[in-house]
Amino acid sequence: MKICAKGEWILEPGMEIREEHKKETEQREAHEQALRRYKERKGKKSRNKAGTLLAVWFITLLVAAVVITVLVMLLRQEKKDRAEAEAAVAELQRIESEKYTQEMVDEMLAEVIADSSEEQRQIIKDELRLALEEPGAGMTTTLRDFYSDYVFYQIPGGYRFVPVDESRQKNDLTREHLQKDSNGWYQYVVDGEVRSVPMIDVSQFQEEVDWQKVADAGIKAAMLRVGYRGYGSGKLMIDECFEANVQGALEAGIDVGVYFFTQAISDEEAHEEAALVIEQLEPYEIKLPVAIDVERITTDTARADALDQAARTRYVITFLEDIREAGYTPMIYGGVYSFFEMLDPAQIREYPVWYAFYDNYIYYPYPVQGWQYSEKASVPGVKGAADLNLWVPMEQE
Numbered sequence: 001m002k003i004c005a006k007g008e009w010i011l012e013p014g015m016e017i018r019e020e021h022k023k024e025t026e027q028r029e030a031h032e033q034a035l036r037r038y039k040e041r042k043g044k045k046s047r048n049k050a051g052t053l054l055a056v057w058f059i060t061l062l063v064a065a066v067v068i069t070v071l072v073m074l075l076r077q078e079k080k081d082r083a084e085a086e087a088a089v090a091e092l093q094r095i096e097s098e099k100y101t102q103e104m105v106d107e108m109l110a111e112v113i114a115d116s117s118e119e120q121r122q123i124i125k126d127e128l129r130l131a132l133e134e135p136g137a138g139m140t141t142t143l144r145d146f147y148s149d150y151v152f153y154q155i156p157g158g159y160r161f162v163p164v165d166e167s168r169q170k171n172d173l174t175r176e177h178l179q180k181d182s183n184g185w186y187q188y189v190v191d192g193e194v195r196s197v198p199m200i201d202v203s204q205f206q207e208e209v210d211w212q213k214v215a216d217a218g219i220k221a222a223m224l225r226v227g228y229r230g231y232g233s234g235k236l237m238i239d240e241c242f243e244a245n246v247q248g249a250l251e252a253g254i255d256v257g258v259y260f261f262t263q264a265i266s267d268e269e270a271h272e273e274a275a276l277v278i279e280q281l282e283p284y285e286i287k288l289p290v291a292i293d294v295e296r297i298t299t300d301t302a303r304a305d306a307l308d309q310a311a312r313t314r315y316v317i318t319f320l321e322d323i324r325e326a327g328y329t330p331m332i333y334g335g336v337y338s339f340f341e342m343l344d345p346a347q348i349r350e351y352p353v354w355y356a357f358y359d360n361y362i363y364y365p366y367p368v369q370g371w372q373y374s375e376k377a378s379v380p381g382v383k384g385a386a387d388l389n390l391w392v393p394m395e396q397e
Contacts, residue, residue: 140152144363149164149166150162150163150164151163151164151336151340151364151365153340155337155341160340160341162340162345164365165345165346165365168366169366170365170366170367171362171364171365171366171367172188172190172367173188173368173371173390174361175360175361177189178361178390181218183217185377185388186371186373188390188392196391196392196393197391197393198218198219198220198221198388198389198390199219199222199223199370199388199389199391200214200222200223200377200382200386200387200389201223201224201225201387201389202222202241202382202386202387203224203225203239203241204225204239204241204242206241206382206383206384207241207383208244208383209241209244209245209248209381209383210380210381210382211248211252211254211381212252213380213381214249214254214379214380214382215254216380216381217380219254219379220254220255220391221255221257221389221391222249222255222256222257223370223389224239224242224245224246224249224256224257224258224259225242225258225259225260225261225293226238226258226259226277226280226281227242227260227261227276227277227280228260229261229262229263229264229269229273231263231300231302231304232301232302232303234263234265234269234303236273238276242258246258246284255287256284256285256286256288257286257287257288257290257291258286258288258290259290259292260277260292260293260319261295262292262315262316263302263303263304264304264319265303265304265306265307265311265315266315267314267315269315270316271319271322273292273319274319274322274323277290277323278322278326278328288329289328289331289354289369290328290329290330290331291330291332291333291354292319292320292323292330292331292332292333293333294312294316294332294333294342294343295335295338296338296342309343310344312342312343313347316332316343316348317347317348331351331353331369332353333355333356334354334355334356335355335356336363336364339353339364349366352368352394353368353369353370354368354369354370354371354389355368355370356372357372357373358374358375360373369391369392369394370390370391370392371391372387372388372389373388373389373390374387374388
C-alpha cells in the first residue's frame with residue numbers, strides 16, 4: 001500500500017527548487033543588463049552620475065532582497081516536503097509491520113457485511129417492486145419465487161416459511177418438463193418422451209360417470225373415493241358411487257386407485273379407517289396407490305381441528321402402514337398446507353405424494369407421483385367439473 005502525506009501526492013523532489021532557480025537566473029540576467037546600461041550611460045552622461053549610481057544600488061539591493069526571499073522560501077518548502085516525505089515513509093512502515101488482531105479483523109468484516117447487506121436489501125427491494133409490477137403478478141407467487149429455499153404459504157393470521165430440506169430428492173415436475181397435449185392437458189416430457197398419463201379423480205359428487213367416454217377421451221387412470229369419516233359426526237361412510245365407479249373404470253380399461261378422507265383423532269380410529277378401505281377393495285384389482293386424504297375444513301368446525309402436527313402425523317402413518325401390510329401402495333393426498341402445516345414433512349418422506357395445486361406450475365420441492373392441477377376441468381363422460389391430474393406411473397419415477 002502506498003500512502004501519501006495528508007492524502008496528497010508528493011511532488012517530484014527538487015521540482016519546485018528548479019523553478020525558483022530559473023527565476024533567480026532570470027533576475028540575475030536582468031541585473032547584469034541594468035549594469036550594462038549603467039556603464040553606457042556613465043560614458044555618455046556624467047551630470048546625473050550621483051543619481052544614477054543611487055538608483056543602481058537601490059535596484060541591486062531590491063534584487064538581492066528578492067533573491068534572498070525566494071531562497072528562504074525554497075529552503076522552508078524543501079524542509080516541509082522532506083518532513084512530509086519522512087512522515088509518509090514512517091506511516092508506510094508502520095502499516096506494513098502492523099499485526100491485526102482477530103477482533104480488528106472481525107470488526108472490519110462486520111463493516112463490509114453491513115455495507116453489502118444494505119446494498120443487497122436495496123437490490124431485493126428493486127427486484128420485488130419490478131416483479132410485482134408485472135401484469136397478473138400476485139404477492140404470494142412473487143414471494144415464492146424470491147424465497148425459493150423455503151416453502152411459503154398462508155396460515156390463519158399470517159404466513160409460514162418452512163426451510164426446504166436440501167438433503168432430499170427434488171421434484172422433477174418443473175416448468176421446463178411440463179407440456180400440454182392436444183386436449184390442453186398437462187403431461188411430463190423428458191427428452192421428447194412423455195412419462196405421464198392423464199388421470200381424473202371422482203366421488204359421489206360427480207354422480208354417474210360414463211367410463212367408456214372417459215377412456216375414449218384419453219384418460220388412463222382414476223383415483224376413486226372409497227369412503228370418508230364425517231368431520232362432525234365422526235361416522236365412517238362408504239362413498240355412494242364407489243362400487244359403480246370402480247366397476248365401470250376397470251371395465252373401460254382404466255387403472256384404478258382409491259382415496260379415503262380422514263378425520264381420525266386416535267390410533268384406534270386410524271386403524272378403523274384403514275380396515276374399512278381394505279375391506280372395500282378386496283373384490284377388485286387395484287393397481288394404483290391407496291391414498292389418505294388430509295385436508296382442513298375451512299367452511300366449518302371439524303373434529304380433528306384440535307390435533308397438533310405430531311398427533312395427526314402419527315394417525316396418518318398408522319393408516320398408511322395398515323394399507324402397506326395389506327399389500328397395497330400407501331400414498332398421501334393434500335396441498336401445501338396439508339404437507340407442511342398439518343403433517344411433519346420429515347416423518348412422511350417415504351410415502352408417495354399426490355399433490356393438489358391449481359396453477360400452471362407445481363409448487364412442491366420434493367418428488368410427487370400425482371399432481372392435481374385443476375378442479376374445474378371438462379372431461380367427456382363426467383357431468384360438470386372434474387378434477388384433472390398429471391400422473392407418473394411408479395415404474396417411471
